[in-house]
Amino acid sequence: MLRVESVSAFYGAIQALRNISIHVSPREIVTLLGANGAGKTTLMKVISGIHPPAKGRVLFSGQNIAGLPTEHILRLGVGQVPEGRQIFAPLSVIDNLTLGAYVRFQREVRGEVFKDLESIFELFPVLRERQKQRAGTLSGGEQQMVAIGRTLMARPKLLLLDEPSRGLAPMLVSDIFKAIQTLRTRGTTILLVEQNAKAALKVADRGYVLENGMVILEGETQDLLNNKSVQRAYLGREYREVWE
Secondary structure: OEEEEEEEEEEOOEEEEEEEEEEEOOOOEEEEEOOOOOOHHHHHHHHHOOOOOOEEEEEEOOEEOOOOOHHHHHHHOEEEEOOOOOOOOOOEHHHHHHHOOOOOOOOOOHHHHHHHHHHHHHHOHHHHHOOOOEHHHOOHHHHHHHHHHHHHOOOOOEEEEEOOOOOOOHHHHHHHHHHHHHHHHOOOEEEEEOOOHHHHHHHOOEEEEEEOOEEEEEEEHHHHHHOHHHHHHHHOOOHHHHOO
């Protein structure tokens, strides 16, 4: 579904990505691991069209989308849930969710869009109760649910999730990752950036480790779990408890 080929990107004179190549197959969950500044978010922004690549190709379903406008990429089926949620705080929950479907209003009747709200409320039942509440008054976990639901309203084939558990209480982290697993069963393909490596590797099929804008390691989940460098850098001494 997604193939990134030899992509490099810059912020001014600073090179953020160095010849990165990754791929994501349909219905997979693939995670990107790495320290802050490794290039994970920049790669997501390149894929979704927010940041232009200096070189390389980004193929989505065989089409090179590198450099296309973000709205065009969203219409093709790539939706990003940004780091830090970035919801519209003064608006209600239901308005935030409905705005996520703005690219569909031009070609679909409104009834179809509002029908999709039910699938969001099934995924995150608390949002049904909070639908008329201002989004800025929600808890951090509820705001993250709104951010995910808003992107899902565009019916993406590929969902880019950037740090969905950041700043959340452990119980809410569990809820978010259960929702990620549910989305896979619904047929959504997911590329996941997550500092919580234990949680990410628990749900992912494969992963890539980024360092200084380069892919230094890739493999299936179990291979990464067994890799001593990954254990030391991201999992810690107690990592085995997650899998036992």
